[in-house]
Amino acid sequence: MPLLEVKDLNIHYHVQGGILKAVEGISFSLEKGRSLGFVGESGCGKTTLGMALMRLLPSNGFISDGQIIFDGEDIRKKNEEEMRKVRWQKISMIFQAAMNALNPVQRVGNQIVEAITTHSPLLKKDEAFKMVKNLFQLVGIPGDRIKDYPHQYSGGMKQRAVIAMALACKPKLIIADEPTTALDVIVQDQILQEIKGLQEEFQISIIFISHDISVVANVSHEIGIMYAGELVEYGNTEEVFESPRHPYTKALLSSYPTLNGEKNMLTPIPGETPNLMNPQTGCRFFDRCPNAISSCKINPAEWVTISPTHKVLCYQCGRDCGI
Amino acid sequence: MVNNSEAILKLHYIFKKYKTRGTFFGPQSKDVIALNSISLKILKGEIFGLVGESGSGKTTVGRLIVKLEKPEKGEIYLDGQEILSLRGDQLKGFRRRVQMIFQDPYQSLNPQLSVLDAVSEPLIIHKIGNNHTIEEITRKTISSVGLSPPDDFINRYPHQLSGGQRQRVAIARAMILKPEIVVADEPTSMLDASISAQIFNILLQMREASNITFLFITHSLAAARYLCDRIAVIYKGNLMEIGPAEEILHNPKHPYTQALIDALPKLDLSSSKKYYNSLRKEERIVKENAGCPFFSRCNVSDETKCGQNIPPMKELGKSHSAACFYA
Numbered sequence: 001m002p003l004l005e006v007k008d009l010n011i012h013y014h015v016q017g018g019i020l021k022a023v024e025g026i027s028f029s030l031e032k033g034r035s036l037g038f039v040g041e042s043g044c045g046k047t048t049l050g051m052a053l054m055r056l057l058p059s060n061g062f063i064s065d066g067q068i069i070f071d072g073e074d075i076r077k078k079n080e081e082e083m084r085k086v087r088w089q090k091i092s093m094i095f096q097a098a099m100n101a102l103n104p105v106q107r108v109g110n111q112i113v114e115a116i117t118t119h120s121p122l123l124k125k126d127e128a129f130k131m132v133k134n135l136f137q138l139v140g141i142p143g144d145r146i147k148d149y150p151h152q153y154s155g156g157m158k159q160r161a162v163i164a165m166a167l168a169c170k171p172k173l174i175i176a177d178e179p180t181t182a183l184d185v186i187v188q189d190q191i192l193q194e195i196k197g198l199q200e201e202f203q204i205s206i207i208f209i210s211h212d213i214s215v216v217a218n219v220s221h222e223i224g225i226m227y228a229g230e231l232v233e234y235g236n237t238e239e240v241f242e243s244p245r246h247p248y249t250k251a252l253l254s255s256y257p258t259l260n261g262e263k264n265m266l267t268p269i270p271g272e273t274p275n276l277m278n279p280q281t282g283c284r285f286f287d288r289c290p291n292a293i294s295s296c297k298i299n300p301a302e303w304v305t306i307s308p309t310h311k312v313l314c315y316q317c318g319r320d321c322g323i
Numbered sequence: 324m325v326n327n328s329e330a331i332l333k334l335h336y337i338f339k340k341y342k343t344r345g346t347f348f349g350p351q352s353k354d355v356i357a358l359n360s361i362s363l364k365i366l367k368g369e370i371f372g373l374v375g376e377s378g379s380g381k382t383t384v385g386r387l388i389v390k391l392e393k394p395e396k397g398e399i400y401l402d403g404q405e406i407l408s409l410r411g412d413q414l415k416g417f418r419r420r421v422q423m424i425f426q427d428p429y430q431s432l433n434p435q436l437s438v439l440d441a442v443s444e445p446l447i448i449h450k451i452g453n454n455h456t457i458e459e460i461t462r463k464t465i466s467s468v469g470l471s472p473p474d475d476f477i478n479r480y481p482h483q484l485s486g487g488q489r490q491r492v493a494i495a496r497a498m499i500l501k502p503e504i505v506v507a508d509e510p511t512s513m514l515d516a517s518i519s520a521q522i523f524n525i526l527l528q529m530r531e532a533s534n535i536t537f538l539f540i541t542h543s544l545a546a547a548r549y550l551c552d553r554i555a556v557i558y559k560g561n562l563m564e565i566g567p568a569e570e571i572l573h574n575p576k577h578p579y580t581q582a583l584i585d586a587l588p589k590l591d592l593s594s595s596k597k598y599y600n601s602l603r604k605e606e607r608i609v610k611e612n613a614g615c616p617f618f619s620r621c622n623v624s625d626e627t628k629c630g631q632n633i634p635p636m637k638e639l640g641k642s643h644s645a646a647c648f649y650a
Contacts, residue, residue, distance in 0.1 A: 041515035041516065041517065041518075042486075042515055155377075184376035184377055184542070185376070185542070185583060185586045185587055186376070186582055186583065186586040186602065188586065188588075189585070189586035189587075189588070190586075192588070211515060211516070212516075212588070213516070213590065214587075214588040214589060214590045215588045217588065217589075217590060218588045218589070241590070251517065252516060252517060253590070255516050255517045255519075255520035256516055256520075256545070256590060257520075257523070257543075257545040257546050257548060257549035258545060258548075258590060259544065259545050259548060259572060259584070259587060259589065260589070263548065263549065263569075265524075266520040266523060266524060266549060267520070268517050268518070268520035268521035268524060269517035269520075272485055272487075
């Protein structure tokens with residue numbers, strides 16, 4: 001049984017002038033000890049998806065349909081009290097701009113001790129402190145910095161502290177939303193290696209959320225490409241990168257400048273992302289798709305299985321490949 | 324491409340420091356050296372990339388060139404003319420020749436100005452054209468940055484535009500005076516990949532069409548490779564390496580450049596191994612660094628040589644130089 005199974009998830013927001021369909025019909029599953037990366041551009045619903053998995057949507061957002069089965073239990077059916085026990089203890093999160101997630105007037109060590117003792121009230125404070133010391137060692141912060149305040153830390157160290165906090169209650173699943181976006185490349189690389197190492201050591205499942213396809217490519221076993229609230233391609237990372245099938249995935253890959261190989265002209269994706277207040281019935285990528293035919297506009301795209309570990313939401317792609 | 328190797332802009336031993344403000348708890352103010360003796364030549368018609376991490380001083384270089392800041396020491400020459408002493412009309416003339424595109428199009432545009440007003444404002448300030456020609460030039464410039472037909476955009480306000488469209492407006496505003504040099508400070512770091520590729524291609528077209536010289540400031544080596552003819556790598560206010568873009572990326576000589584390239588997440592998954600290994604596992608604890616700025620993190624460094632002396636720029640041929648004793 002997979003650790004996390006999401007079926008047909010729909011997430012909507014009440015906004016001025018109607019309902020914004022931020023996430024539509026997303027299904028995926030995640031096994032223990034595996035990592036899954038969601039990639040997409042701003043507004044594609046990737047952060048909303050991550051928040052919904054922890055039931056932390058803002059007050060105007062709600063899950064309108066679908067199931068989230070975590071560890072055999074339906075997350076949607078839990079009440080707030082039960083949810084509190086899931087959060088941090090079973091599912092924890094590394095937030096976007098984590099440097100702002102720390103309380104500036106409290107010592108970093110104390111903040112993590114607090115997280116631990118809140119969730120295991122029987123634990124003595126000095127035992128919790130010992131745990132924090134071990135955690136800091138794990139994420140590469142020198143032990144003597146435990147009593148410092150956040151402003152005494154560098155950006156990379158704050159990020160490490162937040163990772164330590166996410167690990168504190170030994171969760172089964174970590175949702176990392178843009179964990180390295182604000183960091184310089186060298187530090188980013190160190191943090192990603194750190195997370196990867198910890199994941200292998202403790203067999204934690206991780207969901208990475210990022211706009212940077214190359215970051216996700218290097219840390220995830222599986223990858224999901226999101227566009228305008230939908231998952232459009234999903235599969236084993238190597239397969240998706242070696243033979244991307246969805247026109248959006250292809251376009252996204254060819255709009256990134258590369259370091260090696262031929263210096264090709266970048267081909268930007270023409271146009272803008274669709275308005276999610278009132279999306280068209282057909283494929284959401286229709287307006288920007290180079291291969292679209294008229295029926296794509298009317299009929300919703302369908303999932304096509306390329307291989308047991310690779311599928312794509314495109315009616316055309318499947319047919320082109322003769323599958 | 325660069326036809327002649329004439330330098331349009333020269334920076335001579337630029338030194339810039341900032342004072343940190345003392346806080347309530349610690350009232351002493353400190354000097355932070357933002358740029359330490361930077362010398363550069365930017366050639367006419369080239370796209371010159373300045374690559375560095377946050378806090379490296381790359382933005383300061385850009386701000387000095389457009390005269391938003393003043394250096395403590397050093398000189399800047401535009402076409403052989405010293406610019407730091409410019410005043411009055413001369414300064415106005417200078418501003419017409421040198422323009423800047425800022426990082427954040429959400430902050431660099433006045434929310435109360437329509438696209439037409441924002442883009443035509445420089446013409447009015449510099450008293451170019453009459454009412455009729457101003458609108459015509461503005462329309463042309465707006466469509467040249469890919470906002471076409473311009474009639475769809477001229478009456479819109481920034482909040483009615485997407486991030487990519489805003490940045491195009493900011494570019495149009497910089498381009499309308501037909502400047503000779505444009506400083507583009509991370510023009511795409513706020514934008515999505517597909518949109519930033521659009522912006523890159525617009526900059527390339529502009530250069531192609533009117534031979535503008537660009538100083539492209541970025542943290543991304545991949546973006547610099549795509550756009551630039553030459554790249555300079557800057558670290559803690561010091562120039563580390565400078566050379567043709569492909570040379571810097573495929574034959575980097577400075578351990579810092581090598582570490583940057585190693586750290587970049589690669590799309591090509593087969594080549595994700597570390598190649599240079601120039602970064603120390605454990606950072607050296609250095610109290611007061613009198614030597615190479617990268618000394619504490621460098622794997623190839625020598626305790627006495629690199630820790631005590633600042634390595635000078637060394638010519639490595641093919642207009643490639645690096646500030647490293649071991650390059």
